[in-house]
Amino acid sequence: MDITRRQLLKYSAAIAAASAIGLELPLPDKVDAAHVEKWVKTVCRYCGAGCGVYAGVDKGRVVAVKGDKDNWNKGFLCIKGYYLPPILYSADRAKYPMLNKGGKFVRISWKEAMDLMTEKFADSIKKHGVHSVAFYGSGQAYSEESYFMNKLFKGGLGTNNIDGNPRLCMASAAVGYVSTFGKDEPMGAYDDIYHSECFFIIGSNMAECHPVIFRIINERKQKDKNVKIIMADPRKTLSARIADMHMSFIPGTDLAILNAMAHVIVKENLYSKEYVNHHLVFKTVKGDKPAKVSFEEYVKFLDEYTPEMAEKVSKCPKDDIIKAARWFAQSRATMSFWTMGLNQRTRGVWANNLVHNLHLLTGQINRPGATSFSLTGQPNACGGVRDTGLLSHLLPYGRLVANEGHREEMEKFWGISKGKIHPKPGPTAVDIFRSFNKGDIKALWVACTNPGQSLPNLAPYRKGMEAKDTFLVVSDTYHPTRTTELADLVLPAALWAEKDGTYGQSERRYQYLEKAVQPPAEARPDLDVMLEFAHKLFSKLDRTDEVKKLFNFKTSEDVWNEMRLASKNTAYDFMGMTRARMKKAHGIQWPCPTEDHPGTVRRYTAKYGDVLVKKFDPAASDVSFYGAKADGNRAAIWLRPYKGPVEPADAEYPFVLTTGRQIEHWHTGTMTLKVPELKRSAPNAYVEINPRDAQNLGIKSRDKVKLTSRRGSIILEAKVMDVPRDGLVFVPMHYPDKLINQLTIDAYDAMSKQPEFKICAVKIEKA
Ligand SMILES: Nc1nc2c(c(=O)[nH]1)N[C@H]1C(S)=C(S)[C@@H](COP(=O)(O)OP(=O)(O)OC[C@H]3O[C@@H](n4cnc5c(=O)[nH]c(N)nc54)[C@H](O)[C@@H]3O)O[C@H]1N2
Ligand SMILES: Nc1nc2c(c(=O)[nH]1)N[C@H]1C(S)=C(S)[C@@H](COP(=O)(O)OP(=O)(O)OC[C@H]3O[C@@H](n4cnc5c(=O)[nH]c(N)nc54)[C@H](O)[C@@H]3O)O[C@H]1N2
Ligand code: SF4
Ligand SMILES: [Mo]
Numbered sequence: 001m002d003i004t005r006r007q008l009l010k011y012s013a014a015i016a017a018a019s020a021i022g023l024e025l026p027l028p029d030k031v032d033a034a035h036v037e038k039w040v041k042t043v044c045r046y047c048g049a050g051c052g053v054y055a056g057v058d059k060g061r062v063v064a065v066k067g068d069k070d071n072w073n074k075g076f077l078c079i080k081g082y083y084l085p086p087i088l089y090s091a092d093r094a095k096y097p098m099l100n101k102g103g104k105f106v107r108i109s110w111k112e113a114m115d116l117m118t119e120k121f122a123d124s125i126k127k128h129g130v131h132s133v134a135f136y137g138s139g140q141a142y143s144e145e146s147y148f149m150n151k152l153f154k155g156g157l158g159t160n161n162i163d164g165n166p167r168l169c170m171a172s173a174a175v176g177y178v179s180t181f182g183k184d185e186p187m188g189a190y191d192d193i194y195h196s197e198c199f200f201i202i203g204s205n206m207a208e209c210h211p212v213i214f215r216i217i218n219e220r221k222q223k224d225k226n227v228k229i230i231m232a233d234p235r236k237t238l239s240a241r242i243a244d245m246h247m248s249f250i251p252g253t254d255l256a257i258l259n260a261m262a263h264v265i266v267k268e269n270l271y272s273k274e275y276v277n278h279h280l281v282f283k284t285v286k287g288d289k290p291a292k293v294s295f296e297e298y299v300k301f302l303d304e305y306t307p308e309m310a311e312k313v314s315k316c317p318k319d320d321i322i323k324a325a326r327w328f329a330q331s332r333a334t335m336s337f338w339t340m341g342l343n344q345r346t347r348g349v350w351a352n353n354l355v356h357n358l359h360l361l362t363g364q365i366n367r368p369g370a371t372s373f374s375l376t377g378q379p380n381a382c383g384g385v386r387d388t389g390l391l392s393h394l395l396p397y398g399r400l401v402a403n404e405g406h407r408e409e410m411e412k413f414w415g416i417s418k419g420k421i422h423p424k425p426g427p428t429a430v431d432i433f434r435s436f437n438k439g440d441i442k443a444l445w446v447a448c449t450n451p452g453q454s455l456p457n458l459a460p461y462r463k464g465m466e467a468k469d470t471f472l473v474v475s476d477t478y479h480p481t482r483t484t485e486l487a488d489l490v491l492p493a494a495l496w497a498e499k500d501g502t503y504g505q506s507e508r509r510y511q512y513l514e515k516a517v518q519p520p521a522e523a524r525p526d527l528d529v530m531l532e533f534a535h536k537l538f539s540k541l542d543r544t545d546e547v548k549k550l551f552n553f554k555t556s557e558d559v560w561n562e563m564r565l566a567s568k569n570t571a572y573d574f575m576g577m578t579r580a581r582m583k584k585a586h587g588i589q590w591p592c593p594t595e596d597h598p599g600t601v602r603r604y605t606a607k608y609g610d611v612l613v614k615k616f617d618p619a620a621s622d623v624s625f626y627g628a629k630a631d632g633n634r635a636a637i638w639l640r641p642y643k644g645p646v647e648p649a650d651a652e653y654p655f656v657l658t659t660g661r662q663i664e665h666w667h668t669g670t671m672t673l674k675v676p677e678l679k680r681s682a683p684n685a686y687v688e689i690n691p692r693d694a695q696n697l698g699i700k701s702r703d704k705v706k707l708t709s710r711r712g713s714i715i716l717e718a719k720v721m722d723v724p725r726d727g728l729v730f731v732p733m734h735y736p737d738k739l740i741n742q743l744t745i746d747a748y749d750a751m752s753k754q755p756e757f758k759i760c761a762v763k764i765e766k767a
Contacts, residue, residue: 036064040516041583043503044081045140045496046666048376049210050505051077052586053084055497055516062088062497062517071586072190072509078211079663083675087495088517090674094479094492095521105479105490110522114532117445117489120471122540124442125157134161134432134441137390138448139169139381142501142513144559145447145526146380147388147396152534155414156550160401160426161441163392165449166381167429168456171752172343173374174386176352179751180360181635183398183571183627184386187603188335188371189507189589193217195369198331199229200324202254202355203341203758207238208663210339210375218242228331230324232257233341234658235688235724245320245327248725251656251759252645253314255347257321258354259642260310263302264325265361271329272363279623280360281631284639293639301639313642329362333369339377340660344757348749350640357637366605366623376506383504387572388563392426396563397572398627401425413566415549428753430455430746436472437464447475447526448493450668452483456755457711457746458739462486475526478670482736492523499525501556502582508589508600510574512582527556568593571612571627645759646747647710649727653761655693656728657709657743660758665734673734685738687716688730689764694720697764704767707731709760712742715767729764
């Protein structure tokens with residue numbers, strides 16, 4: 001065992017390193033096979049790429065993982081994927097319900113825990129109404145869990161006090177897709193990478209955050225010398241090292257760059273007349289309402305965004321902007337990728353719209369290799385949260401809380417009385433915690449997320465979570481975490497491989513995760529706990545008669561079948577994805593309306609196989625943005641002006657702080673910091689400072705430095721490296737002993753309500 005395991009570890013580290021710098025390695029063929037009784041088909045626990053994996057089980061334990069060669073990842077995994085097994089067996093797994101008694105956690109039974117929790121929720125509802133309770137969920141929960149909680153809160157209780165951590169992550173992308181195309185989710189697929197000739201990667205460190213997708217891009221580049229990679233990021237990340245062009249700029253100024261690229265495209269006549277005339281509308285905001293304008297007005301709007309103007313604002317050389325615009329427009333097929341560098345911004349939605357604009361304007365869309373592709377962060381932010389509607393403004397499968405017709409459809413579908421779904425969208429992530437602080441929300445259930453570490457501007461929210469006059473329940477797989485330590489009640493949860501359910505990933509790919517082993521001690525799958533909660537709560541609210549109608553589920557498959565029905569005849573239709581089929585398949589991409597339908601690689605184009613084009617827009621010969629029915633099935637080019645961040649650097653706080661990720665670790669580190677190999681490779685928090693700034697400040701690598709923002713300060717070890725541009729420092733978010741979110745700002749995008757984690761002002765001193 002030891003030898004093969006060591007080999008495995010060596011192998012995975014090598015693959016990660018190789019994929020980061022664009023090298024090819026052979027597939028890992030026989031991983032630990034001798035010691036495995038059975039291989040269980042599932043999906044990686046971590047990123048939204050959604051690599052297919054097999055979990056190797058021996059004597060009731062997961063002892064190895066190997067990549068699924070029949071899935072899109074062709075058997076490749078990154079370092080985190082290979083090291084999945086140890087996260088199940090860490091000593092701090094939460095094993096029993098724990099009650100916080102005056103600061104000390106004591107073990108209680110599940111019956112006591114569920115009685116207490118439902119008593120607190122029922123009490124609050126009876127005394128203060130349904131809007132006094134809330135749920136804060138996760139893009140890492142299984143789809144069935146999220147769908148169920150959404151139904152319980154919006155349909156059962158009649159409150160929209162339910163949101164999830166994708167609000168910190170994908171909200172700007174979701175609102176970006178909806179405002180441009182009428183419906184959420186990318187139209188393209190990983191398959192487009194094989195056909196693309198130009199990759200425009202902006203605000204995304206793919207080498208570290210989506211390594212297996214990045215690997216395919218590298219492979220493409222090595223095979224075809226015409227392939228160009230443009231990387232737009234204020235840090236020269238690992239991803240930027242293989243780019244043909246790295247566009248560096250002052251954080252928060254890329255809106256000007258994107259408009260300037262459109263300016264060049266129009267001025268040089270590189271735009272698609274076909275798209276402008278037949279597939280697009282042009283929109284702006286007048287007063288506070290959207291208004292249609294003409295193409296000519298769009299051209300006029302672009303006038304001021306000359307490459308010179310954009311250079312002045314951003315410090316990105318104008319020649320780079322011109323070259324990028326030409327590469328983008330003139331390549332045979334261009335594919336864009338972006339992640340948090342665009343989304344975690346107070347202008348996140350606008351930044352998303354501006355990337356879509358470039359694709360629409362040039363017609364670099366709706367054919368193989370040409371597409372506008374938002375990378376998803378968490379493994380189930382798409383399927384579980386955006387699609388099931390576990391955000392305070394959404395209902396399942398593209399329906400909106402604010403739309404009366406959509407509410408009626410769901411009320412009918414759920415069999416609840418008309419008007420039961422509250423017409424006003426509920427509070428979003430940050431606002432749930434603001435309300436909790438104020439005591440407007442009195443009982444809050446947090447599951448599968450660690451807000452005590454991951455929310456922006458943490459100090460006030462941590463205080464609120466700790467307060468004694470409210471009730472906080474946290475379901476987590478570990479205890480203590482920086483959130484469970486603040487809870488009144490901690491519920492132990494089964495982890496990946498210990499429960500079954502579905503994930504939905506970046507390219508509309510739904511995948512089934514089989515249960516492989518038993519959870520430890522008394523840990524339970526979240527769905528079981530949610531079902532029990534609903535039954536007990538409704539009986540305490542004297543609504544037992546409704547329980548059968550609303551919550552008549554026993555297994556995740558029962559919930560899945562209702563979800564399929566809820567998607568029927570919508571743009572998300574996945575009626576054809578029966579559980580039996582999902583168990584065999586290596587992921588299926590929706591739309592997939594019938595059991596014999598193979599799934600849809602590219603949406604909005606009949607020519608490349610989207611059967612829904614004919615259904616929603618029978619007159620269309622090929623392309624139809626059928627999500628945008630109100631605009632005649634045309635997508636929107638938005639006139640979005642340049643606006644900077646809310647807290648740029650200034651005389652008092654002269655540096656920009658940006659935060660994000662490293663390849664080894666996952667978010668708050670609860671899982672990956674328990675894996676010895678990953679911990680050894682990246683053991684501690686640090687601040688990245690570039691050599692010029694370091695010299696000016698008299699700072700060397702390993703010096704202790706104090707970072708201070710208007711909200712807090714922190715002492716970190718300096719790492720002097722030529723990654724961030726001048727005036728920018730970077731700190732990873734992974735380390736629970738160094739809460740960088742005590743410094744970040746909780747200002748958010750007005751449309752998506754996604755916070756500006758990526759930009760705030762700090763000062764730096766030697767500590
Ligand atoms: N290893 C690892 N992988 C992960 C995760 C993880 O925790 N660890 N988490 C997953 C999740 S949930 C997410 S959301 C994704 C995040 O994936 P990414 O978004 O790729 O990762 P980040 O490090 O958050 O930020 C990406 C880049 O944004 C840049 N940036 C900062 N300011 C700006 C700006 O003004 N404009 C532009 N264009 N870029 C800017 C930063 O320099 C940084 O390099 O990763 C997923 N994959
Ligand atoms: N400074 C800064 N902050 C950020 C970001 C940033 O870029 N910079 N990014 C933001 C983004 S994009 C994201 S997605 C968030 C992520 O932030 P979080 O969601 O708070 O981070 P995770 O560590 O993924 O938290 C998941 C928790 O669920 C637990 N868990 C794992 N599996 C299960 C399960 O099956 N059931 C239950 N009940 N629990 C489980 C884990 O132990 C862990 O405690 O952070 C946001 N915060
Ligand atoms: S790329 Fe993402 S899904 Fe694939 S193995 Fe790595 S963390 Fe898992
Ligand atoms: Mo995320």
